[in-house]
Amino acid sequence: MTDAPPARRSVTGLIGAAWGALALPLISIVLAIVVGGVVIVLTAPIEGKSFDFGLPFAAYGALIQGSVGSFDAIVSTLRFTAPLLLTGLGIGLGFKAGLFNIGGQGQFLIGAVAAVACAEALSGASPFIAIPVALIGGTLGGALWAFIPGFLKATRGAHEVVTTIMMNYIALSTLSWLVSGPLKLPLSPQPVTADVGNAALPILIGIDGHLGVLIAFLVVPLIWFLLYRTTLGFEIRAVGANPDAARYAGMKPRRMIVLTMSIAGGLAGLAGAGNLLGVNHQMSASFNTSVGFDAITVALLGRSNPVGIVFAALLLGAMRAGAPLMQIQANVPVELVDVVQAIILLFLVANAVIRRLFRLRGVKANLGTTETMTATYGKEAIR
Amino acid sequence: MDQLFQTINGIPVIGLIAQLIGYLVQELPFLSHAAVSISIPIIFAALCGVVCERSGVVNIGLEGIMLTAAFVGWVVGVLAQQVLGHGDPTAIFGFTLPLIIALIAAILAGMLLSLLHAWLAISVRADQIISGTIINIIALGLTGYLISLISKSSPRGAGSFSPLQIPQNIQDVPLVGWLINAVFGQGPIAITAIVITVLLQLLLFRSRWGLRTRSVGEHPKAAETVGIDVIKLRYRNVVAGGALAALGGAYLSMEITNSFQPGMTQGRGFIGLAAMIVGRWTPLGAMGAALIFGSSLAISQSVTFAPPTGSLGDLMAKIPGQFYSALPYLVTIVILAGLIGRSTPPAADGQPYTREATT
DSSP states (O other): OTTSOOOOOOHHHHHHHHHHHHHHHHHHHHHHHHHHHHHHHHHGGGGTOOOOTTHHHHHHHHHHHHHHSSHHHHHHHHHHHHHHHHHHHHHHHHHHTTOOOOOHHHHHHHHHHHHHHHHHHTTTSOHHHHHHHHHHHHHHHHHHHHHHHHHHHHHHOOOHHHHHHHHHHHHHHHHHHHHHTTTBOTTOSSOBBOOOGGGSOOEEETTTEEHHHHHHHHHHHHHHHHHHHSHHHHHHHHHHHOHHHHHHTTOOHHHHHHHHHHHHHHHHHHHHHHHIIIIISSOBTTOOOSHHHHHHHHHHHTTTOHHHHHHHHHHHHHHHHHHHHHHHHHOOOTTHHHHHHHHHHHHHHTHHHHHHHTTOOSOOOSOSSOHHHHHTTTOOOOO | OHHHHHHHHHSTTHHHHHHHHHHHHHTHHHHHHHHHHHHHHHHHHHHHHHHHHHTTOOOTTHHHHHHHHHHHHHHHHHHHHHHHOOOOOOTTTTOOHHHHHHHHHHHHHHHHHHHHHHIIIIISOOOHHHHHHHHHHHHHHHHHHHHHHHGGGOOOOOOOOOOOOOOHHHHTSTTTHHHHHHHHSSOHHHHHHHHHHHHHHHHHHHSHHHHHHHHHHHOHHHHHHTTOOHHHHHHHHHHHHHHHHHHHHHHHHHTSOSSOOTTTTTTHHHHHHHHHHHTTTOHHHHHHHHHHHHHHHHHHHHHHHSOOOHHHHHHHHHSOHHHHHHHHHHHHHHHHHHHGGGOOOOTTTTOOOOTTOOO
16 A cells, blocks of 8 residues: 555655655646636637736636635635535545545535435424434435445446436436425425524534534544544555455455445535535525535545545635635636636646656656546446 | 227226327327437437447546537637628528538537547546546536636527428328438438448448457557557547537537537436447447437426326326436436446456557
8 A cells, every 4th residue: 555654754755755745736736727827818808808917817816815815715715625625535535445436416415405304304403403413314315325326336337437427417306306396495486495494503613614614624534544544444445456356355345335435425415414504504496516526626636635635625615715706806707716627637637747847756646546447447347 | 999998098007008108109200309319419429439438448528528519619600600690591401601610610629629538548548537537627617617708798609400301291101201200300410420320330340440449449459469550549539539529519509409508418428428338339239228318308308298198197297397307317327237237348448558568
């Protein structure tokens, strides 16, 4: 396992190791920001404006101001970080096991709607009962949504890339049905659910720093411990590195696949539940999220490592938190964030080019244990 | 005779099935036509998958390629129309100069994005599923960003291609009239899809290119030793596949609609991949599978527009509409989970090729 904690090293060795791990993501981020700026300049004429080389600076200035410019902005960044952190941890866990879960969106949505359903069922209960039940309900909802593709991959060999995407669309339909049918607020003209009432997460800090944010950050050491200090974590990594070897060593790859997918889905479900109970408080038919793809970026940028994922989630969270101000002040659409993160990923994957350009030696090239992902594509069920 | 039907329809369960069959037969002309037109983008996606994966490259990015092509087709149509004017559409298919330019631009855009995937997958030797996902995220992000800039001025599009009108007396020919209308009462891109499918099936199994493609996908090392340039062939196939996926995207924004919405491909690329797997990596099989998915969606549309009568109608009215909109995705999962055990991909599918490899 290359991920084992490093042995004692000299100071220069440590700096070298840190640079080795951080150089590629950092350079990718910087280059992506530059390319994003170029995109802003080049696309300004679409709106009939002339080329304005100040515009990227205005846009990024507003983005920074909206994400870390004030106490409220920082809290807002943390709030946007929380769901990305949880979902990203789940997707990173999947990467470790050689699974590519692109169903974060669906698992998040089902987690949120399950939390609403629990809150509705417990509308008279005290917060000390309603909150834990709704959070656990959301977690289980997300876990179930990921269990299905995991089970189908383990038993039938249906590749999770296709099935999880399908589950995303089924989640959208399910949500739309629940919100306009069984969970609809009676007498409301719009399809919305009732307020979550006592299940609403308390605000701990600032305007919107709810309990769910704290929970998300507390989950990080748990997942780290699970991955690197438990037998289960070892088995997950072993199955991801080489399913055949893991099987000969007496592990059960099929069970690991189902379990890993379910845990990942549970984390995404918890993210959805946290967001709904902490931010939205009720669900409308248009409830949706970009967490699914964002979390893939987070997991890849963080190299599937829980600590790396924290920093990656903070970056993406800051971008999501600052984007609205960027749109208001600089008139640059919030979708720029999608463009920038796509370019970050592009540079991360095309790392050979960056390493040649910047003459980086000894920098880790691979994105983590992802080699088996494409290898199991379309293959028969894993024994 | 009518009384017999009445009696059969009255039996529980069997009666419902009989009513369903009756309903499907009655709606066959509509259903078959809708099933074909809904399947077209899925067919193109599946063909793109076949061409790429037969040569050993997994292309998850075809969803993004379709989306980009749909976007570029629409935008170039808008621009070309502003410069050239709308012009008179031809009587058959409704060709106009802006539309033709837009279609070419869409295909080129698809090929360009496909080239990026080819470079990442073949030359950089990145994980092909991650590379494909990045293509999807780029496409979603860039088209979303640009459309939100463009739609502020809500420009006029260049319209769309029109379907071939099959004369009513041919449509009324017993037994085959509906089939002729379903297959040929379509727009130019749709008919191209059917022609290309048949052509590809022949090429893949009867031509030199097909033999080379299959050998590179099964055993690149062996192919290289007999003088086939593995890298070049894979590049060519992935870029050609991009053109196919682009046609599927152009179909969405230039034939069945005349507008672009963010994320309008709605997972069709992935359904296409499923169709390819179910169709066992053959063009005809993939088209067959795509038609099954298309039929499930056509039935759900038909149930919404012209619901059946009688006890079947009562039952269907109780099922929420969202179930029907989720149906194609459910069908994809069920078919994929049910059939895949018997479906074997090309042996070298998804494996980057290195000349110096010692394996």
